[in-house]
Amino acid sequence: MTDESEKMTAEQKNLYSRFLFIWFGQFISVIGTGLTVFSLGVYVYQQTNTASSYVFILMCVFLPPFLLKPYGGILADRYDRRLMMILGDLGATLGLLFIFFMMLKGNIQLWQIYLGIATSSVFSAFQEPAYKALITDLLPEAQYARASGLVQLASSAQYLISPFLAGILLTIIDIKFIFLIDTTTLLISSSIVIWIRNISGKVKIDQHKQNIIADLKEGMKEFSNNRGVFNLVIITMITLFFVGLLQSLFIPLLLSLTTVKTVGISQSICASGILIGSLFIGVFGSKNKYVKTLSISLFLSGIFFANLGLSKNIIFVTLAGFMFFATLPFINTSIEVLIRKNIDNRKQGRVWSLISMITYLGSIMAFAVAGFLADKIFNPLLEVDGLLAETAGFITGTGENRGIALMFIISGLMISMIALLIWQNEKIKRLEYVESQDSGIDLSFQPG
Template identity: 80%
Template sequence: MTDKSQNLYSKFLLIWFGQFISVIGSGITAFALGVYVYQLTGTASSYVFILMCAFLPPFLLRPYGGILADRHDRRLMMILGDFGSTLGLLFIFTMMLKGNIELWQIYLGIAISSVFSAFQEPAYKALVTDFLPENQYAKASGLMQLASSAQYLISPFLAGIILTIMDIKFVFLIDVTTFLIASSIVVWIRKTLGGVTIKKPEKNNMADLREGVQEFSKNRGVVNLVITTMLVLFFVGLLQSLFVPMLLNLTTVKTAGITQSICASGILVGSMFIGVFGSKNKHVKTLSISLFISGIFFANLGLSTNIAFVTLAGFLFFATLPFINTSIEVLIRKNIDNSKQGRVWSIISMVTYLGSIIAFTVSGFLADKIFNPLLEADGLLSQTAGSIIGVGNGRGIALMFIISGLMISLIALLIWKNKKIKELENIESQDNKLSQNKYYVET
């Protein structure tokens, strides 16, 4: 590694650390608000609506955020995104200080904060390609997943402690502080490296968006991989939206937080392994095997009411995710020209997270109105499926997890048989090599 490459890698690690701190703060807020709303209403739908407010605005705005990430300094986009995210948090904090905060005010504050993540996330993803050579993509992906896992690994545990010693409204001030730390690091690095000049002719937004869509759609292997990822994220979205409500029907808030943290430590183990050792070149094989195994572990989440068994299944499921995510990211990154990655990543994120958005939209209804009633004491499935997985509150959610896990394993088999996805393995990424570290020019 050259001195320049080492310097850029060090700068990337500083940015990554700032995002790591910020994710912890956001995770504390998410867990605390989720428990607060679920205990207030007792319905999965009200809990899931928090996720909708967090995911829907960036989902709708992400393509435009990707365009900006390609047309402006990506570091500046991250700074604006982090600073802007504090606005919604401060709104909720202000409403709580006034007393008698209503649910719609919580939802609005979350939505305001999440709008700015649409501009921050594509810039952060594309920044990897600016700072690092291709042989470090997998390692960077592992580190980024490690940071993302902090909201599940560290945040629930911290939130449980914080909520026992202070009022929930002060959680938002903690989150604001972490955003400021993250943005301050990027400000310092931008000042150290200087401004940037983008080697790109000026175009209007629609032209840039069309170019991004064309770059994404011209590779059928990338399209097939993204669509299958969208299907996987639908089932993972069901887990994301209903795991805490299921746990709260099995145990206390404190134990639910500990369980979620232990489960997420699986991501920590997998991400650290990839971050230290990287990953092998056979990414399609790794993806298929990891995804198949993850589906089996996913299904086991619903088989028992024993919290230790659920925790073990969750740990094993989350441990497979870094291998899945890294394989997908490397296969896509090496097949997309760097100068267009901001737009393409935003489009890919929009397509894949459509699965999560659909899951968040329907999961509350499916749990409250269909599956949970089926597994009540006098439900239609109480004598069949109920004899295996149990009956009562939350067991309908458990059945949803079993079905979802089996579907994920089936999708893994389809990926293994897809010739277009296998062809992604053989691309040498010449465009990326030529454009590496040329997209940004220090001034």
């Protein structure tokens, strides 16, 4: 019995080390993606000077995965999840190379930039569900929170490291070479997964005889039958609408306050809040009481969010942003663990894809209206002679993009109200006390 226990512990360590290799590859590729998104966002905004053109970059990033993720999740349940990650990373290079060659020809058009970004984003619809489900394959429940913290740490690199690097690189090289750097990081990431796949051997896959529609219905049934998970996902979707406004309008707001270089530094400092929170969770893990942690963290995030609109001082805005981002790992980890332990591992690929689609609907709606709200409604209201200049203007100040500041204040207060709703929701509270659907290790990776 002791030998079996020790063998199991060794197997756990082996699987965790493989997860770390895969995680490192994703960390590298996220940095490359961040370089592209930041550089293109600044480039497009400076060319057009409208928030709408910048927001459309984000729409091209998020809309294709939003539409295709359910199918990506089904494929992640039907086929080797490592293979899905490889195809996703390699496919994403196509759009980047398209933008690169169009820029080499000269006089690139906005639609060509949007097309290239959208093409790369299509493949993330197949990569991301497989990556999320692979975590459950490799790790036991006790390591879910730690893995989630590390995943968020990698995700934060897009905002922590990438803006700083992009600000430096854009002073040294032309923007078109940023896309070659991003392509290289994707090749590194896929190479690591190929290596792990080769040393791990074959994967046991349940052969599905039913069609895609039946798979979708089964995933929807698994998701909708758990009312606690359903309520949590809907609340998350609403929250992501307001966060989507921040994501789409933060750079335009900062560009009206300072230079591009300082914007990159400010965004990196803000994102270091995610780094601190993710490192804390990654090193120490997360205790129980996820619902309490979620409610308190979400409430505080709303307060810090609102503070982004209270001042034109870049130091104050950066500090508020740092505090806001520091709460996100605790929010994300709580939501992910509560959902992961309540969903059958055999259906996690399609369920995660459905959850991602529903929650991202909030972001998509924000991207769809953010530019219009900023350019046509809120910003004109807070110009020097705007209708709200003498009322709300006393709080936000008046001038360029102060309407965006007012949008941030309103959004932050709404998020804090949502936190109070979560605290009062009994169905969400019950998720805390449900045993995991699959608490042991999924030993799918057999030696070749």
